[in-house]
Amino acid sequence: MTDYYGILGVDRDTSFDEIKKVYRKLAREFHPDVNPDPKASDKFKEITTAYEILSDPEKRQRYDLGGDPFSQFSGGQNFGFGDIMDAFFGGGGGNRGPRARMRAGQDALIRVELDLAEACFGAERELNLETAVACEKCSGSGCAPGTKPNVCAICKGRGETQQVTRSIIGQVMTSRPCAACQGYGSVISDACNECAGDGRVRSRKSIPIKIPAGVETGNRIQMSGAGEVGPGGGPAGDIYVEIVELPHDFLVRDGNDLHISIVIPMTSAALGTKVSVETLDGSREVAIKSGFISGETIILKDLGMNKLRGHGRGNLIVHVEVTTPNKLNKEQEELLKSLAKSRGESQDDVEIHHRGGAHSSGFFGRFRDAFNR
Ligand SMILES: [Zn+2]
Numbered sequence: 001m002t003d004y005y006g007i008l009g010v011d012r013d014t015s016f017d018e019i020k021k022v023y024r025k026l027a028r029e030f031h032p033d034v035n036p037d038p039k040a041s042d043k044f045k046e047i048t049t050a051y052e053i054l055s056d057p058e059k060r061q062r063y064d065l066g067g068d069p070f071s072q073f074s075g076g077q078n079f080g081f082g083d084i085m086d087a088f089f090g091g092g093g094g095n096r097g098p099r100a101r102m103r104a105g106q107d108a109l110i111r112v113e114l115d116l117a118e119a120c121f122g123a124e125r126e127l128n129l130e131t132a133v134a135c136e137k138c139s140g141s142g143c144a145p146g147t148k149p150n151v152c153a154i155c156k157g158r159g160e161t162q163q164v165t166r167s168i169i170g171q172v173m174t175s176r177p178c179a180a181c182q183g184y185g186s187v188i189s190d191a192c193n194e195c196a197g198d199g200r201v202r203s204r205k206s207i208p209i210k211i212p213a214g215v216e217t218g219n220r221i222q223m224s225g226a227g228e229v230g231p232g233g234g235p236a237g238d239i240y241v242e243i244v245e246l247p248h249d250f251l252v253r254d255g256n257d258l259h260i261s262i263v264i265p266m267t268s269a270a271l272g273t274k275v276s277v278e279t280l281d282g283s284r285e286v287a288i289k290s291g292f293i294s295g296e297t298i299i300l301k302d303l304g305m306n307k308l309r310g311h312g313r314g315n316l317i318v319h320v321e322v323t324t325p326n327k328l329n330k331e332q333e334e335l336l337k338s339l340a341k342s343r344g345e346s347q348d349d350v351e352i353h354h355r356g357g358a359h360s361s362g363f364f365g366r367f368r369d370a371f372n373r
């Protein structure tokens, strides 16, 4: 296996800060922009790969344990490191001096639509996108092979020009980016004909993505370094995959729980029955006990959504509504009347009972509102 510690010349117990320092020093020495030796670009890639692994606690641990540090994403060989800009600028340092040809690639946001079952159980998708990849011909330098940028004759490599103007408060010195080199301090006189000096080329990429079980609308999955390569072959941006959950025909999600509303006839509620309820796991037979009251719920444990990053599932809550028979024919009306008589329920003097407000408001009321939207 490649000795990444050896490549950077550090020990196994070297701290992250120290590794970062060493990498910066080596990157300044071997970057193709500053080192014309063709071997330098290979060396640069090598140290960058080593840095990418040893600066990432997870990858470093995997590597230390003898595993494949790139196992998580197949795109791991990309220039998926975040600190290279720091290597050249010392981290967010002002805007003095020439600007680097190498800049970070932009992040991209891609929305992926999932149906409820996919959000519950996870899904696999293939992202097909057109993006920028590093130009192989020039390794991102933008220069024709064997050449390198020339120091700008106008600004002498400073990347900016100064101008002295007289004003009422005296002499004012202003500096602005050098127009001859766009502030780079160097000029590519012999551009790579593959990428026209940009250091990257357009390419179609297909990226497989695994969406974990339990996601919901708004969740984002970050794919480090899977985005476009920056100008000058700079570090690739990230891709953020944002989940958009499509509404289900009859299941309504509330966090990890699911709700479903069913309607049964009065006779079934009175006598008790079994009904078949559709769930994300197929249909389930649910017993309705005799004397069931409209508006009551039945909880089906563990048939809700999978919990993200956790174990277990939410519940499926079945809201049961009982319908009153209408459009009675003569025979049915007589049957009901004799039922009422047998139960001593007079229609002239109805005895009422208060059941409290819990059944009309509370969660089911809100649920119904959401359902009828
Ligand atoms: Zn210049």
Ligand SMILES: [Zn+2]
Pocket (backbone or CB within 6 Å): 135, 136, 137, 138, 139, 140, 141, 142, 143, 192, 193, 194, 195, 196, 197, 199, 200
């Ligand atoms: Zn090129």
